[in-house]
Amino acid sequence: MINTMTHIWDDTVLPFQLDASDIRGRVARLDGVLDEVLRQHDYPPQIEALVAEMALLTALIGQTIKLRWKLSLQVRGDGPARLIATDYYGPTEDGQPARIRAYASFDRDRLLAHVRDEPFDLIGKGYFAILIDQGKDMAPYQGITPIAGGSLSACAETYFAQSEQISTRFALSHGRPTEPGVEEGWRAGGVMLQHMPKASPYASGEGGSGEGGLLTASDILDDDGQENWNRANLLLDTTEDLELIGPSVSPTDLLVRLFHEEGPRVFDPQPIRFGCTCSSERVRQSLSIYSAKDIAHMTTEDGIVTADCQFCGAHYEFEPETLGFEATKAP
Template structure:
């Protein structure tokens, strides 16, 4: 994979938006990913009438899913799912190995409004924390590579103030990989007026040196003393944490330039970016297959006042309509048992 050294003002192959950018801090044996989402995450979040804190949490979940998926080698779908007992009861964000994103949130509107009103009455600001919006629950990571392969799943309780905190807990307790994560999502004003949702994430991991010592990076990594490696990791964690949300989200600051600002003293190298695209996997064929498996009486009970069965995709909000003629056709196409 071609690589370029990050330098001030440099773009990554001319792409600065809706992409995942791998990088290495070679002198310290560290690898990382930065994701920057603009129009694609805005399309996902604006399809639904989410309150702003809900949209922000889902945007951060999409950025986190992109980061975690980008660190894996897989051919299929990586899914981040949160189930909890808070005002937001479900968050789902998934990323295919082709970089196709989708996500949705389920929330209790009445409960959310009551909590927001109570905080406003007390003079408190909007609660954006995991305990306040999600409550108690769990975060699950799933890699699905098809029907004839084993599904990988990791599960961790929701622990910490942010989604990044929860992911830290997973890597620390389940993978034993030292990981530093930071995500951001905000509605950003446009110069011509209006605003757009933007999301970003930054992840650095401390990986063990590879065996063999064949590459220059291996030789450098293996030459570090334990104290040098530990000091370097602590420095990178501090630098990663110092990245401000506005820097991570700014369209005027290309990701390679931000990485250069943060890590230039240790020699950061960026690689070819991977594009991220808002694309749902729903289709009329898939919906028809589900409906065809249902008894006709149940389908009749599902009819709207206009006499049609309407199935709406939770992810992209696309509605599929079936009138009596469509339902009859499904019944005729279904093999008799």
């Protein structure tokens, strides 16, 4: 019998630290958030799997950003899955939930020819990017690394090794598990480990042992750090998909099962909700750079300008006379 009390961990990220190993991490569980993200669209199963993995990565990475900051992850490729994009909005106040949204762009015709391919293989060649918007009057940060490693989580690990020189490991699982008496729905869960950053004598800038000479976690650790890192990774390898996804095992129980000898210490969990920032005013602002002639080209036969949000599916309609820098009518 499943203990329903563990459902209180759904849609949360729990930060923790392994005091004996100089390793920090997060445990994430996404349930309703993932269903909200995916129900906005009619994605094929392979694309749903990519979006689910990307949303889980975003929750795990995003937990570290400051209040009111925005974290974006993007994967662009030349395969049938052209773009996977996610946004994480930091809480506006301490104790408030963070918000996540996500969407994918894909070539449906090309996808039909690759129905037996693994989801990651649909991306092809491209890049994995992390962008951080710190707010007004602050220059945004952007880091990019090539698609490599065989999974989105491997791409993220390579990004942290290459761009941040932080040894990072993800163990992720997602799917649509069924429970007696519970409606089937998407669930995802995962663990993120990071070795506390220190100056490494091995990060020389001469390339690493990863695909295409990219740095890996082992390239940026000294001997003591490598021993601790290897031990934590071996312990993480023992976890099972159902332990990651839950809900029968709570994140705190999972940490004790995996790392009880490493001195796990948990911090306040971060709740996460689905949330989109689109609005008619934002759409209107985005169209303010266009002339009346440009707006005329956007006007439908019904005499309106329409816009749809790629993230949440919201539909907006405007009078063309109220749009652009040559608007002749107030909204």
